[in-house]
Amino acid sequence: xxxxxxxxxxxxxxxxxxxxxxxxxxxxxxxxxxxxxxxxxxxxxxxxxxxxxxxxxxxxxxxxxxxxxxxxxxxxxxxxxxxxxxxxxxxxxxxxxxxxxxxxxxxxxxxxxxxxxxxxxxxxx
Amino acid sequence: xxxxxxxxxxxxxxxxxxxxxxxxxxxxxxxxxxxxxxxxxxxxxxxxxxxxxxxxxxxxxxxxxxxxxxxxxxxxxxxxxxxxxxxxxxxxxxxxxxxxxxxxxxxxxxxxxxxxxxxxxxxxxxxxxxxxxxxxxxxxxxxxxxxxxxxxxxxxxxxxxxxxxxxxxxxxxxxxxxxxxxxxxxxxxxxxxxxxxxxxxxxxxxxxxxxxxxxxxxxxxxxxx
Numbered sequence: 290x291x292x293x294x295x296x297x298x299x300x301x302x303x304x305x306x307x308x309x310x311x312x313x314x315x316x317x318x319x320x321x322x323x324x325x326x327x328x329x330x331x332x333x334x335x336x337x338x339x340x341x342x343x344x345x346x347x348x349x350x351x352x353x354x355x356x357x358x359x360x361x362x363x364x365x366x367x368x369x370x371x372x373x374x375x376x377x378x379x380x381x382x383x384x385x386x387x388x389x390x391x392x393x394x395x396x397x398x399x400x401x402x403x404x405x406x407x408x409x410x411x412x413x414x
Numbered sequence: 415x416x417x418x419x420x421x422x423x424x425x426x427x428x429x430x431x432x433x434x435x436x437x438x439x440x441x442x443x444x445x446x447x448x449x450x451x452x453x454x455x456x457x458x459x460x461x462x463x464x465x466x467x468x469x470x471x472x473x474x475x476x477x478x479x480x481x482x483x484x485x486x487x488x489x490x491x492x493x494x495x496x497x498x499x500x501x502x503x504x505x506x507x508x509x510x511x512x513x514x515x516x517x518x519x520x521x522x523x524x525x526x527x528x529x530x531x532x533x534x535x536x537x538x539x540x541x542x543x544x545x546x547x548x549x550x551x552x553x554x555x556x557x558x559x560x561x562x563x564x565x566x567x568x569x570x571x572x573x574x575x576x577x578x579x580x581x582x583x584x585x586x587x588x589x590x591x592x593x594x595x596x597x598x599x600x601x602x603x604x605x606x607x608x609x610x611x612x613x614x615x616x617x618x619x620x621x622x623x624x625x626x627x628x629x630x631x632x633x634x635x636x637x638x639x
Contacts (some may be wrong), residue, residue, distance in 0.1 A: 318600075319592035328588075367568040368555055372519050372526045376556075380517070383556070383563040390565060 341373035346377030350388045352397065360391025494583040515560030518617045520575050521553040529575055531616045539608035543579045549612065551575040564620045573620040582613040 299306060299313040299318070303361050306316040347372035352360075361368070364389070367377075376384045518529045523538035543549060554573040557564040564570050584606040592601040 306635065318591070318593055321589055322593050324589070337584060365567045366555075366565060367521075371527050372528060372555075375528055376519075380558055383558040386563045401594060 336370060339370040342374035343370060343377055346374075346384055347388055350385060350392075351387055352392055356395060356397035357388060357391045360393075360395035360397075361387070362393045364390055366390070471531050515558075516617055517558050518554050518573070518575055518620075519553060519556040522551060526555065527619070529614050531614050534580060534611055534613040535577075536609050536611050538610070539582060540579065540610045540612075543582070545579055545581060547579045547614075549576060549577045549579060554617075554620070557617060562625045564625055568619050572622070573617070574583060575617050577612045578615060578616040579610060580613050583609055583611065585609050 295310065295314050295317050296307070298317045302313065302316050304312075306312045340354060343357070347354060347357045368387075370385075373384075373387070376387070383398065514531075516531060519526055520529050521527075523540075525537070527537070528536060529535065540549070552569070552574055554570045554575055555566045555568060557566075557570050557573055564573070566573070585608075586606070588605045588607075590601075590603040590605055592603075593599065
C-alpha cells in the first residue's frame with residue numbers, strides 16, 4: 290500500500306521517478322519536503338506580491354508604497370496588504386479614496402512620485 | 415476624522431486584543447499617543463464610542479440565531495468572501511451589469527476578506543456555530559458602494575455583516591512530511607483543518623458613518639448611466 294501511495298504521489302515526475310519505486314520514493318520524499326518548506330514560503334511570496342501591487346496602484350496616484358502605508362498606519366486603518374492589493378486591482382475608486390486619506394494624513398516627501406511622462410514615440414503607445 | 419477619539423478607546427479596552435491582527439497589536443501603544451482628540455467631532459464620536467464599546471464588550475461574534483440560543487463564545491467575527499470578483503467595480507466600459515456594487519471588508523479569525531452579499535466564503539471553523547445559524551460580523555473595516563467608500567478607522571462604527579452558517583467541514587488534506595537526511599528521522603502526518611462555510615446575507619449599519627465620497631462621482635454617474 291505504501292508503494293501504491295508513493296507511485297500515486299509521483300505522478301508527473303520525470304523519467305523513471307514516476308514508475309520505479311526505488312527512485313520514486315526518493316523523489317517523492319523530496320517533493321514532500323519541498324511542499325513543507327514552500328507552504329511557509331508561499332506566505333512570504335504572496336505578501337511581497339501584494340506589496341508590489343499596492344505600490345503600482347499607489348504610484349498611479351503619485352504616492353509611493355512606503356508613504357502610503359505610513360499614512361494608513363497614522364490613520365489607524367487596519368486593512369491588510371492582501372485586501373489592499375485586491376482593492377487596488379478591482380475597486381479603483383475606493384482605492385483612490387484610501388490613497389487620498391493616507392496622503393492627507395502623511396504628505397510624505399516633497400518630491401511626489403509622478404507617473405513617468407511618455408516622450409517621443411512612446412506617446413503613441 | 416470623527417473616529418479618532420473612538421480609536422483611543424478602542425485600543426484601551428482589553429477585549430480587543432484577541433482578535434486584532436498582528437499589525438494592530440504592534441501599533442497599539444504608538445497609536446494611543448499619536449491620535450489627537452478632535453473637539454469638533456466629539457458629539458458625534460461620543461455616541462459611536464458608546465456603541466462600539468457595547469459591541470466590543472460582547473466581543474466575539476454575536477450569534478443572533480433564530481433556531482437556538484447558545485451563548486457561544488464563537489470566534490466568528492467577521493469573515494469575508496474569498497472570491498475576488500469585479501462586481502463592485504464601477505464599470506469603466508459601461509457594458510458590465512453590476513449588482514449593487516456593495517462590498518465590505520470584514521475580519522474573521524484574524525484574517526480579512528472582501529465580502530459581497532449573496533456569496534459564500536470559507537473561513538476558519540467557528541466554534542459554537544451550527545448549521546443554519548445566523549451570524550453577525552462586527553469587525554467591518556471598510557464598506558464600499560458604487561459611489562462612496564466608508565473607511566473604518568479601524569472599523570466602521572455600527573456596521574454589521576449578516577451571514578448564515580452553511581456548512582462545517584474540513585479542508586483538503588495536507589501531508590506534513592518531516593525528514594532529516596542521514597539521521598533516520600521521518601514523520602508522516604496528515605492534516606485537515608476544520609473550516610466553516612458562510613453565506614453572506616447583507617451589509618447594514620454603515621450609512622451614518624463618516625463617508626469618503628469618491629471624487630470621480632460625476633464620472634461614475636455618467637458611466638453608469
